[in-house]
Amino acid sequence: MTQPLTLTLNGAARTVTGSCHEFVFGKTRVLVDCGMFQGSRTLEGLNASPFGFNPHHVDAVVLTHAHIDHSGLLPRLVAEGFSGPIWCTQATADLLEYMLADSGRIHEADTARRNRRRDRAGEEPFEPLYTEADAMAAWGLCRPVEREEWFEPAPGFRARLWNAGHILGSASVEMEAGGTRVMCSGDIGPDNKAFHPDPEGPSGFDHVLCESTYGDRRRERVTIEARRKVLEAEIRGALDRGGNLLIPSFALERTQELLLDIVELLRAKAIPPVPVFIDSPLASHATDVFKRHAAELEDLHGSCVFTHPQLHFVESVQESIRLNSVSGAIILAASGMCEGGRIRHHLIHNLYRREATVLFVGYQAAGTLGRVILDGAQRVRISGQDVHVRASIRRIDSYSAHADQSELLDWVAARAPIHGSVFLVHGEDSGLETMRQLAQTRAPDATMVVPSIGETWELPAGAPARRTKTGREDIAQSLGHDWQNAYASFVTGLKRDLGRIEDEKAREEALAQMRKVLDSYAAHRDGRRRHAAEKASRER
Incomplete structure (x- = not known):
């Protein structure tokens, strides 16, 4: 059979x-x-x-x-x-x-x-x-x-x-x-x-x-034209606040969709002629592939939007670091969920600024830094640094692929x-x-x-x-929100919480109590291991 x-x-x-x-x-x-x-x-x-x-x-x-x-x-x-x-x-x-x-x-x-x-x-x-x-x-x-x-x-x-x-x-x-x-x-x-x-x-x-x-x-059904109006409002709002607009964006497809809409808004003079930095070498390469397949793509109307003079493709690390001194610009950087790439560098330098804006345009999986920020965290830990979240956090759902x-x-x-x-x-x-x-x-x-x-x-x-x-x-047990997310949230607020305890001795007592809890879990784990080993020995 x-x-x-x-x-x-x-x-x-x-x-x-x-x-x-x-x-x-x-x-x-x-x-x-x-x-x-x-x-x-x-x-x-x-x-x-x-x-x-x-x-x-x-x-x-x-x-x-x-x-x-x-x-x-x-x-x-x-x-x-x-x-x-x-x-x-x-x-x-x-x-x-x-x-x-x-x-x-x-x-x-x-x-x-x-x-x-x-x-x-x-x-x-x-x-x-x-x-x-x-x-x-x-x-x-x-x-x-x-x-x-x-x-x-x-x-x-x-x-x-x-x-x-x-x-x-x-x-x-x-x-x-x-x-x-x-x-x-x-x-x-x-x-x-x-x-x-x-x-x-x-x-x-x-x-x-x-x-x-x-x-x-x-999702509410929106045309590409209606989606551009939403993006226009977000860009204008971000620029009115006076800081940079950060867009965590997937290097492939999402970046090119955003560039299509941003260029159309620039051409229509619907937004000011601000510089647009694409800070992702991978996004630059992906955009080159889009150019290569332009004849197969809809919505380009025979023109190559990816060569607009306001678009600046950032290649080297040095060029990326120089964006630290820029204000009033649009910065697209990978990764789209903020789990790696140059967007983390830009978040460190912009999240704490009240005049800055972070605009999410894609799915944020459970457990990712992007999801933590989007869910309203007041502090986050990025590359070993504690960062206050004071920037305006915005979201557009109509760019989903x-x-x-x-x-x-x-x-x-x-x-x-x-x-x-x-x-x-x-x-x-x-x-x-x-x-x-x-x-x-x-x-x-x-x-x-x-x-x-x-x-x-x-x-x-x-x-x-x-x-x-x-x-x-x-x-x-590996799916969704894990202990490391809870750890990052706890650690970023620990110093502040201890600072609220005015008495030095009371702060030391709080730390001792935390250590006692951790030690009790370790002792319990060791006890279970000894019990399992003794049981296995008796069965042999």
Whole structure:
């Protein structure tokens, strides 16, 4: 009897990052995406955990798009033995040349910085997750294919890519193996998004994997023109306050969308001719790829907005540091969730200023610095420094590259009839549960599944999926807000709180009480370990 197609979720299950869907048919193994976990330090620690499979045994990867949470572990996969093809669109391959190399350089630089710390003197050095050389080796395995044309990613599988409308080159993956037909959404873009046509795809599947990033949120429908009016108001308000306008922005797609709108506002004289600094070498490279694919993009109207004289692409660290003395400018810098990159440097130099403005234009995952700031923190800790938050914190939702709840439901409905199961992935718990309830009404014949990382499911043709392996319980505690966020919040306010205790002796007593609590937890832990060791000894 032929073995059924199986699916194992190695990431992006009950969280929005780390996408990696493992399909096995017979002896053939195909991954759809191989992305990094992003968010809290605890969650990012999963990137160094062993893969749930042997990289030598992976026959191919089909990549939905170039974002690092979908592609960022490809270099590690290659470094550990994968040598098969990475199938993707041409635009995705062009972007990966820069996205993966940049990620490799960051891992090397961060590791070198950690090894230089004085408190690590004499200890075993850390090794980078992967290097720039690993990244370029992975890029060299890319095999571009046209959308909507069948190809064979590996023996026993055939696949087609469909426009997902998310970012340049993004695709949903239609796949068939063993008589079972599956659709993986990848990340779905919203209707009427700049640059790209609306998402497309066929109907009639056995199983569908649908992202649920905004499964619990409906956005007001706005045209590009209306969105520009909102941006115009935010820019004018920020400039009236007299300081810089900082925009934490993802280097790929979000930056280019913002530049499109800012340039149109400059051309229409709707905003003053202020300098616009794009402080991200990766964003500069991504913009070059957009120029290369300009003929495929909507909304450019035959002109190249990316060469406007008010745009200044910042390359060197020295140029970036010189922006410390600038005021009344617009500064776009990565990363979009403030977890790394040059935006952290600019936050240190602007967050404490009442005249400054920070404008968030993208999703802020639980546990990230961006989410902490957006949620109203009065102090934050950035690169070892405590920073007061006095700047005006603003937000625009209409720049999302993700479909909202109603658009996701429409996408699911357009795949009907779905004869087996709908897997809701790439979401946090609130969005997943809301989507589960609503998606059932749009695909009444399908079984709704909200999987966990590590679960394996059989995917029969014309019947609901069957779980054959439970998820990893150890990962559940890594999702969402972790102890390091609480620690940073506590530490940033500790000196101030102690200062409110006027008596010197009382301050010492407060510190002693805190130490006593920590010691009690350590003693309890040691006691449990001794008890477990004694029990094991008796059983032997």
